Ligand code: GDP
């Protein structure tokens with residue numbers, strides 16, 4: 001049995017006295033990552049909060065077996081956007097009793113133990129309902145074979161220092177993408193070996209960061225995909241997915257999605273490609289990290305932006321924010337979600353570069369900037385050069401798509 005432990009997790013070890021919690025913690029985690037779950041709760045919660053804010057893996061050995069105790073940890077994990085993993089030791093009462101009899105040091109009385117065993121059985125019925133997403137139950141038969149796989153977070157790419165050319169929403173505007181890359185000093189040519197795709201020569205040391213929404217609405221979706229996938233494979237570009245890629249992924253995986261006109265254009269273009277290409281596109285989208293933290297934490301790239309406490313975190317909430325942005329839960333006159341203005345309140349140290357919502361001109365707001373300048377709507381395609389903080393744009397050749405306020409999405 002393998003239990004994945006993301007780099008920044010809160011791990012709760014649950015079980016009655018003598019069930020083997022401390023033994024398990026000892027065998028699989030570093031002593032500095034393990035905190036005893038008993039003692040002064042307020043102080044413990046403060047320490048856990050401090051650790052989670054720093055993103056330090058934290059294992060609680062022996063969370064008191066009440067729903068109330070677990071609730072605090074559910075809240076803490078949510079506030080700090082870290083994974084919450086419960087590992088329950090379902091060891092029979094008789095075995096716990098036997099072990100406690102022969103062990104030295106403090107442990108529960110037989111009466112207290114019986115109560116704990118009962119509490120654990122009750123808890124096991126509803127841990128996921130309490131908001132604990134990852135629940136693993138170990139028994140004396142399985143505990144010996146368990147392995148914990150510590151997983152680095154895909155968003156953390158501190159070692160990537162650029163310089164970068166960060167390109168906003170392309171939406172199938174291949175002609176403009178090629179012009180922009182040329183303007184930036186890249187050379188785009190058809191593949192020398194005759195296979196479909198492009199050879200892109202990069203100016204010394206530079207890398208492209210694509211901010212997602214490569215697909216839908218525009219005429220050159222498959223060329224854009226080929227170019228971006230080729231550059232990512234060659235290591236000359238990074239790419240985060242946009243909400244349009246996620247919807248396409250669902251469709252390609254056979255899920256039931258409402259196909260609007262923009263997505264229909266992508267699907268038509270994909271149908272003209274050799275078999276296997278759509279599969280490769282789906283795999284490419286699925287493999288992308290929803291955001292990146294680059295250059296020792298100084299730069300964050302996400303399709304719809306990201307507020308500071310979410311940088312380098314990886315939960316469904318963080319992914320949704322990076323893909324769709326922050327919404328107020330209300331709809332505007334066109335039925336589109338009203339967006340909350342996270343950038344106006346942003347106080348983080350990292351520069352955040354994003355797209356998603358077309359703007360007429362890229363403008364700095366508190367060290368954040370949107371580089372979606374609505375190319376597919378007849379605006380322009382924009383790149384931010386980093387660290388130079390220069391904008392480079394090429395105008396759209398056409399208005400490929402009527403802008404939001406005139407048409408349904
Ligand atoms: P905790 O109260 O849940 O933290 O339980 P401990 O990990 O302290 O274990 C209680 C006693 O059971 C100790 O003496 C351990 O050596 C013993 N013990 C724990 N796990 C195992 C196990 O998997 N196999 C055996 N044989 N003994 C165990």
Ligand code: MG
Pocket residue numbers: 021022023061062
């Ligand atoms: Mg213990």
